[in-house]
Amino acid sequence: MLLSPSRLHQILKSDAAKTVVLDSTWFMPNSSRIAAAEFSTKRIPGSRFLDLDEVASPHELGLKHMLPSGEVFARACEKFGIGRSSRVVIYDTHGVFSSPRALWMFKAFGHQDTAILDGGLPRWEAEGLPLDQQEAPQDEAENITYPTPTLDSNAVRSYGQMVYNSGVNPSQFEFVLDARSRGRYLGTDPEPRPGLSSGHIPNSFSLPFNLFLQNNVAPNGSSCAKPSSTLWAQTKADAVFKGDVSVIATCGSGMTAAILWLGLQLLSVKQVSIYDESWTGYALRPTSKIEKSQ
Secondary structure, three states: OOOOOHHHHHHHHHHHEEEEEEOOOOOOOOOOOOHHHHHHHHHHHHOEEEEOOOEEEOOOOOOOOOOOOOHHHHHHHHOOOOOOOOEEEEEEOOOOOOHHHHHHHHHHHOOOOOOEEEEEEHHHHHOOOOOOOOOOOOOOOOOOOOOOOOOOHEEEEHHHHHHHHOOOOOOOOEEEEEEEHHHHOOOOOOOOOOOOOOOOOOEEEEOOOOEEOOOOOOOOOOOOOOOOHHHHHHHOOOOOOOOOOOEEEEEOOOOOOHHHHHHHHOOOOEEEEEEEOOOHHHHHOOOOOOOOOO
């Protein structure tokens, strides 16, 4: 599920025809940076740009980057030259931030030969590997067909399922882990989205996503996924990580929840889903029960 830059470089030299590399960089809405523009001027040679807000389903509340339909996913794969047997490697320019979200999407639609570049573009660059810094060419239609896949319903959770889960007996509910900062979870810090209440879903627990990352692995301070042994020591929830209890990851908008999903996968936890709407979708609904610290 994780590839080092040196390993990806070897793959691209020996088996480039089967491998498609995607840049899935995404920035918070309040950022002045534009991912597609940065991709156009610096990227791994031969890579394509995956816009997570574009390869998505429309949402009744206007939420971005929601999981696409199988048909939208398939057409995007065709655009990128991805077939069912293609090897897909995903990276971002943060290090590890939005690439787990793209990985989760591919896995949810059953594309198993998919991995992320550990440390992303910053680590690739820090290790002295080649970069393409010419203006990116326009995507051309690929002569390839990607059959419309079926979504794994166990990969994602809906608002209704979250409301139900928050009210059942603790011995029956799925274990909800919130990837936002502790202050946002407690309701003591504001949400980055104006007017949105902070706090948390009843029966959920705080596990900030940065606990699953190690920083400063490259001179520019990019992030990589932590080894599973370190994660185990930090989380200390043996029942969950042994797979005895199903886990739902949530965050602000469904992006960093995928970092928790990835970390749990590295711990061999199989029963992990993501609440796609996450806190934004939950807190926008006036009927939602919101808990805060006392």
